[in-house]
Amino acid sequence: MSKETARALVVGGGVAGMQAALDIANQGFKVYLVERSPSIGGRMAMLDKTFPTLDCSACILTPKLSEIARHPNIRLMTCAEVGSVTGSAGNFRVKLRRKARFVRENLCSGCGACSAECPVEVANEFDQGLGFRKAIYTPFPQATPNVYTVDKENCIDCSRCVKVCERNAIDLEMKDSFVNLDVGTIIIATGFELFDVSRYPRLGYGQYPNVIHAMEFERLINAAGPTHGHLIRLSDGKKPKSIGFIQCVGARDVQKGVPYCSRVCCMYSIKNAVMALEHNPEAEVWVYYADIRAFGKGFEEFYEMAKSRFGVRFVRGRVAEVMEGKSSHDLVVKVEDTATSKLRLIEHDLVVISPGVIPSSGMDTMAKKIGIDQTNDGYIEISHTFFGPTITKIPGVFVCGCADGPKDIPDSVSAGSAAAMKATIILSSGGT
Ligand SMILES: Cc1cc2nc3c(=O)[nH]c(=O)nc-3n(C[C@H](O)[C@H](O)[C@H](O)COP(=O)(O)OP(=O)(O)OC[C@H]3O[C@@H](n4cnc5c(N)ncnc54)[C@H](O)[C@@H]3O)c2cc1C
Numbered sequence: 007m008s009k010e011t012a013r014a015l016v017v018g019g020g021v022a023g024m025q026a027a028l029d030i031a032n033q034g035f036k037v038y039l040v041e042r043s044p045s046i047g048g049r050m051a052m053l054d055k056t057f058p059t060l061d062c063s064a065c066i067l068t069p070k071l072s073e074i075a076r077h078p079n080i081r082l083m084t085c086a087e088v089g090s091v092t093g094s095a096g097n098f099r100v101k102l103r104r105k106a107r108f109v110r111e112n113l114c115s116g117c118g119a120c121s122a123e124c125p126v127e128v129a130n131e132f133d134q135g136l137g138f139r140k141a142i143y144t145p146f147p148q149a150t151p152n153v154y155t156v157d158k159e160n161c162i163d164c165s166r167c168v169k170v171c172e173r174n175a176i177d178l179e180m181k182d183s184f185v186n187l188d189v190g191t192i193i194i195a196t197g198f199e200l201f202d203v204s205r206y207p208r209l210g211y212g213q214y215p216n217v218i219h220a221m222e223f224e225r226l227i228n229a230a231g232p233t234h235g236h237l238i239r240l241s242d243g244k245k246p247k248s249i250g251f252i253q254c255v256g257a258r259d260v261q262k263g264v265p266y267c268s269r270v271c272c273m274y275s276i277k278n279a280v281m282a283l284e285h286n287p288e289a290e291v292w293v294y295y296a297d298i299r300a301f302g303k304g305f306e307e308f309y310e311m312a313k314s315r316f317g318v319r320f321v322r323g324r325v326a327e328v329m330e331g332k333s334s335h336d337l338v339v340k341v342e343d344t345a346t347s348k349l350r351l352i353e354h355d356l357v358v359i360s361p362g363v364i365p366s367s368g369m370d371t372m373a374k375k376i377g378i379d380q381t382n383d384g385y386i387e388i389s390h391t392f393f394g395p396t397i398t399k400i401p402g403v404f405v406c407g408c409a410d411g412p413k414d415i416p417d418s419v420s421a422g423s424a425a426a427m428k429a430t431i432i433l434s435s436g437g438t
Pocket of ligand 1: 018019020021022041042043046047048049053055056057087088195197198220221224270274366367368372406407408409413415416
């Protein structure tokens with residue numbers, strides 16, 4: 007197979023899929039990078055800072071987004087999902103369904119005139135519903151491709167956007183389309199989702215406005231987020247003076263949640279505890295945990311620094327209940343401190359819950375279409391724990407990032423590169 011005709015398909019445009027696509031493309035092979043949402047970037051695009059270095063997430067991700075957009079060997083296909091897969095290693099035929107975005111990608115310049123004119127405002131899912139976007143929108147300022155999308159469910163067909171678009175890029179009659187791709191190899195990088203923490207009503211999420219989850223906190227402290235980076239309580243817009251972070255909600259819970267550890271929550275909560283103190287050094291910040299799992303490079307040092315330099319307080323114990331004051335929306339956390347065996351009631355203005363990590367929605371359907379096995383927890387099964395961490399049971403199909411289990415960014419990127427290496431072995435040796 008020549009480098010000109012050998013092609014790879016990467017499904018999922020988070021940081022793992024992006025890395026895999028870039029590594030394959032930089033070896034001279036063509037890559038289709040397929041993402042179901044309007045932009046690549048995945049969850050990393052939503053984060054404020056990243057542990058353990060506290061680098062700005064957008065600052066390290068944006069150059070990668072542009073590299074992908076400009077790469078001559080990468081064809082980016084957003085609003086797209088795998089419809090069916092036939093064939094075998096070296097010769098897969100993949101049918102893709104491309105959802106109509108009602109804006110022609112080749113004509114849209116990303117100027118935003120359409121969005122400014124749109125009269126409809128809806129909750130912005132990128133901001134976890136804490137801010138608003140228009141019915142014609144891009145999910146975030148650095149969205150890639152820089153092309154607007156019409157949310158037809160909320161569009162009122164007023165056509166104001168159509169009239170204002172100087173390039174005639176908007177077509178409100180656009181239909182979904184199907185594309186056939188011939189590829190030698192497939193990499194699955196479909197990432198993860200968060201456990202629905204409202205399934206623990208005793209913790210108050212969904213009932214009390216000042217109980218939020220970790221991704222909502224990430225958006226609240228983000229300068230590009232719904233409050234322009236001002237850390238406030240949702241009930242009254244006041245600066246929280248006391249914040250509690252509750253660990254392992256929906257994770258390591260065989261009864262109500264998932265049995266496994268989500269691997270990233272300890273570290274992102276320590277990061278967010280430090281960030282809360284950076285925003286308001288006068289605040290008191292507490293973390294309620296079962297065990298602290300700080301196993302990565304620099305993680306233990308980061309944990310120690312959170313305690314010694316920033317004064318984050320750690321209480322070992324599972325939270326029994328979060329209660330709300332009758333008139334104030336202030337909160338009280340009830341916890342057994344297992345270090346002292348004492349029941350404690352600690353007051354907070356804001357409580358942040360760390361949800362467990364679960365496989366991305368639609369994983370079952372996609373696994374069936376491709377014919378790959380899943381673990382009991384619903385992730386993609388790998389062929390060998392030690393020597394095949396990115397290899398699935400189907401030759402020519404690889405997996406990386408959180409699609410086979412929770413991972414942090416460095417591990418997701420390493421897995422992306424590892425899967426790319428395996429994929430290029432197939433591409434170099436024959437097939438489509
Ligand atoms: C609150 C929070 C804070 C975090 N903070 C940090 C941190 O500070 N440092 C750190 O190292 N890690 C952090 N992480 C972990 C980090 O988010 C993950 O390591 C990283 O996002 C994994 O990348 P991924 O590409 O595997 O998955 P994702 O980021 O989930 O990307 C997967 C992509 O695939 C797309 N997709 C899904 N299904 C399909 C489909 N069927 N077809 C096409 N596309 C599909 C999705 O739309 C998405 O774009 C944090 C996680 C959370 C929840």
